[in-house]
Amino acid sequence: MSDKRFLSSIRELPRPGDPQAADLGVASWREHAAQAEDPALAQFGRELADDATGHRLLRSLFGNSPFLGHTLIQEMAFCRHLVVRGLDSTFADLCRGINGQLTGGDGVGTDRSQLMTGLRRARRQAALLVGLADISGLWPVERVIRSLSDFADAAINAAACHLIQAAAANGSIVLPPCADATGSGIAVFGMGKLGGRELNYSSDIDLIVFYDSAILRGSDPDELQSRIVRVIRDLVRMLEERTRDGYVFRTDLRLRPDAGVTPVAMSMDAAELYYESMGQNWERAAMIKARTVAGDLGAGQAFLARLRPFLWRRHLDFAAIQDIHSIKRQIQAHRGGADVAVFGHNVKLGRGGIREIEFFAQTQQLIWGGRDPRLRVAATCDALAALAAAGRIKPTVADELTRAYRFLRKVEHRLQMVDDRQTHALPADEAGLARLAAFMGYADTESFQSELLAQLNTVSDRYAALFEEAAPLSGPGNLVFTGTENDPETVRTLESLGFRDGNAVAATVRAWHHGRYRAMRSERARQLLTEIKPALIAALARTADPAAAFHRFDAFLGRLPAGVQLFSLFHSHPELLDLVAEIMGDAPVLAEQLARHPILLDGVLAGDAMAALPDVSVLSDDLTRALTQAGDFQDVLDLARRWANDRKFQVGLQLLRGALDGEAAGARLADIADAVILGMQPRVEAEFARQHGDFRPGGMAVIAMGKLGGRELTVASDLDLIFVYAVGHDGEGDASGNEAVDEAVTIQSNGAKPLAPMTYFTRLSQRLTGSLEAQTGEGSLYQIDLRLRPSGNKGPLACTVESFEAYQEKDAWTWEHMALTRARVVTGSPPLRRRVEAIVRRLLTQKRDVEKLVVDVAEMRARIAREHRVKGPWFLKHTRGGLVDVEFLAQYLQLRHAAQIPEVLSANTVEALRRLAAHGAIPAAAGEELSAAARLLTRVQGLIRLTVGEGLDETVLPAGLRARLARAGGVDDLDQLKDRLGRAMAHVRRHFDDLIETPAARYRSVSNPEEAK
Incomplete structure (x- = not known):
């Protein structure tokens, strides 16, 4: 070769990690050189292989990097140019060629496919050139990463300018007069390593695109934006589409504001508004490296200047600093490897890796850069030096981290050079690590491994010491929610905690910080949420169903009008956060109420929520006072719902926390329902009377049946009601004359639109039912069940007191009299x-045919059993020996004995059983066993209905709910509870068989022997 200056300047060459591949590669080089059509090129190839340094260079390339070896043969002519011209001149020629020749002067006349081919070949040549400069030791790490970034700038700018000017040429966009792409108002910003001019060897590029709508105008802003979006999508395709010539860069646009919902290009005004109002500290950290790389560089620089107040804040309050500390701690939790290691360790994301060095610098730049312009630099090593010069870190720390950064970036490049693959993971086996050690220039694996561990440990130690005085975020595993994509370790942590779809949870948490909810639109709210997130996730994970709890908390967050006050309460009162998590996970009914009225938490803090409710008369007076604030009937509906749901929340909370048991909670819930009916009925009647008047004397009574009648409600109970009315008398006397004739002919209400009694009270009962059931902005009060009225669904909604009496006397089935108890x-x-x-x-104390009674009760119970298949042992209502059996026993025994002992009558199951035993209707021991079983079943069932709804799967129960259920049953653990429930239900089954099943079977066999057989 005539010019050996390049070869003679080579300082170092790594030995081939694969000597056999090196020999084969050199042979292939010679073969291709011999086949070259250009004699000068053939001579160059032969001479390079014969030269001692050239031969070593070829062996180093072929023996360490299949990608570089393949590229070397492809680009033999370029290699000759490089050797002759030298690295610096050749690289400058390459970039000039992109900026000038490839764009064809104005960029419009250049064929797009030709430009794509040219960019891909230029990328291949740049990879070869930079790889040679790196492994030969001629360029330091800083020059390598800067050159890779400069090439990216040139390639992106060439593609962007071509597309912008092509869009202007075809009329898609209108540029200012005499302007080209450089004056278009469209600015392409490099972010991350590209923005900091620190691109790695096989790096993706992070871009964001903003346009100045004052420069680039259009009659329709939305249409203008969509056309620019098409340009940017074409830009991405030009850069990353793989053709037979390869690709240029994999491109990521997700660092733009709220990437999940925003277009890939947005106006600078919209972007500025986002950053000022919603921008997060991790976005500030990302914008430290932002740099205009293509398009209108002037517009881009002007935009970055406008963002300086957002990026570089002179004054940070405590919450903002804590949020920055949280970023540091969250990144510390983000591990490509949980500990410093070698095999398989991630040199970028793992402990002691590159990211820790970058964030070490950036977090402190965020805090101090607003007051010290010297710290406003993009490159990591420059930032470390500036922090040391400003006295923010010790010079020795800056030196250590800079050396580690250079070393780890070199390792990263070697990993990526092997196959031109974006990887950061060290080899997982000895052979792979030995090859890497050779590529790094080490004589043996042990010396490389020793140096690697030393550097990783240095970084890990320095990073761990950063902000070490800050209070730790308490949280299990890895919980990182910064950035634009889900952290895989965080997803795994979430799923290990019981969140079924960790990706969905992580994405939702990240979305909270984009201000899509009203509660998250202030910076302070987002900072506070960052602090409490780990504790929040841990608390939700302890609930019965973490995924459902999270979903409810997200809905709760979405309904909040503001977040600062509530998040401050969570921050100051961690026990409140635990309570909210309990509610979200363990009490869906309470979660819905809390989501609608977060102000309920004020009562929790004040202690009101745990105070005992007064009796029904006081509650009724309280509701009446609340309803006096109503301006119209819609206000009545809303105020009643707010009042009732607040108090149902209070009872539910006391049940959840063990201040009430299921039995006491049932009575309190019934009191609330009574108060609501007492409060709503006169207002519905008054509203109804405005059109239709009323009947005097006369009126309507509401009879509570079922759980409400027995004061045994759960939080999920319907209200079983019967409406009875009297017309023409006050209820204690008979109606004058023949009622049917009077109603049809003479009796009507006294309003402007009079109605006959049946029509009047049917519609009135419909209005009252609707007032209780209707869904308003404050929710619903109750679901109403009217099927226990005379004739059930076939009968009128309301009946006269006389027809009620006549039906019950003559037509009612035994089960209807059971319900009447x-x-x-x-x-x-x-x-x-x-x-x-x-x-x-009188109906309940009438003398009965005992044989018919017991047979009817047994048959009714059998029919219910057929209709309600029990799905497991925790379906306590319908299981054998469960609540239905207890209730049937109480009702049957009252009907059987009330004629002789009317004192046994009580609407409440436990009280009825107590009276039956007290008056000798059943043995005292049986009464005690049945009462105890009823109380136990009621307590556990009430808690199950509050927490998991219908039934329970103990295989997925978290420890907290297990303990709560055990406490409700008066035992220490779930196994003991199952044992106690089993014994209680066995008692019920035995008494049910003795008192109902066995006698019924005996009577059936006597009356119908064939059927009994």
């Missing part, structure tokens, strides 16, 4: 109440 009159005039109560008492 739980009847309790809630509203009505005193005479009407007394009349209904007297009718019910």
